[in-house]
């Protein structure tokens with residue numbers, strides 16, 4: 389349950405005015421403190437605000453190629469503890485924890501090559517709505533979103549990312565979903581290349597504007613994409 393913090397302010401009339409500080413403010417301060425300790429550059433960037441442009445890609449799941457079996461490759465979901473452990477040993481992927489906190493029930497899928505964690509990719513359905521932030525892509529029934537794909541550096545260039553997209557799309561099709569959508573930062577050439585290689589096609593843009601002093605989970609989202 390949310391607690392309200394109350395402070396007493398002495399007014400000239402010596403009346404005590406109760407000031408209720410909203411729990412959300414408390415959360416923001418805690419997030420700012422955490423960010424300040426964890427990543428000063430990101431903290432300063434969040435003070436400045438930002439403007440991010442995403443390309444959106446989509447395809448009917450039935451049109452995404454199912455990948456050929458790869459020797460030594462196993463796939464399973466990661467537990468929260470395993471994901472936190474992976475983040476601890478590779479702080480570059482700390483953003484992966486965002487979706488763990490934000491998305492109800494969403495799961496990261498882990499692709500192991502000969503027993504080593506090689507790639508992570510998240511699969512979201514319309515049920516996986518975030519608790520606090522705004523969804524970049526509001527999913528409709530029958531749609532899935534793939535995101536936060538990450539190939540560990542020593543496994544890059546092996547085609548794992550398109551393979552993961554193909555694998556998760558085949559799995560989602562078997563589970564009765566019909567369409568996949570993916571958003572990639574416009575400047576992320578490698579990511580866009582992977583998505584195209586997996587068989588998705590560009591279908592529009594999303595612009596996300598985060599005003600100064602706003603936490604990264606909020607902001608204004610302008611969507612211009614279609615489902616084809």
Ligand SMILES: CC(C)(COP(=O)(O)OP(=O)(O)OC[C@H]1O[C@@H](n2cnc3c(N)ncnc32)[C@H](O)[C@@H]1OP(=O)(O)O)[C@@H](O)C(=O)NCCC(=O)NCCS
Nearest residue numbers: 537538539544545546547548549550572577578579581582
């Ligand atoms: C993007 C990423 C997932 C690609 O993973 P990967 O498993 O190495 O993918 P691939 O081996 O299939 O390479 C994908 C394609 O991108 C190309 N590519 C890779 N890095 C590139 C770069 N810096 N610039 C341009 N193209 C690049 C590859 O040549 C390949 O295309 P090709 O097969 O036509 O030659 C990986 O680089 C990564 O984890 N990056 C950091 C996280 C990230 O940006 N994630 C995307 C979130 S949507």
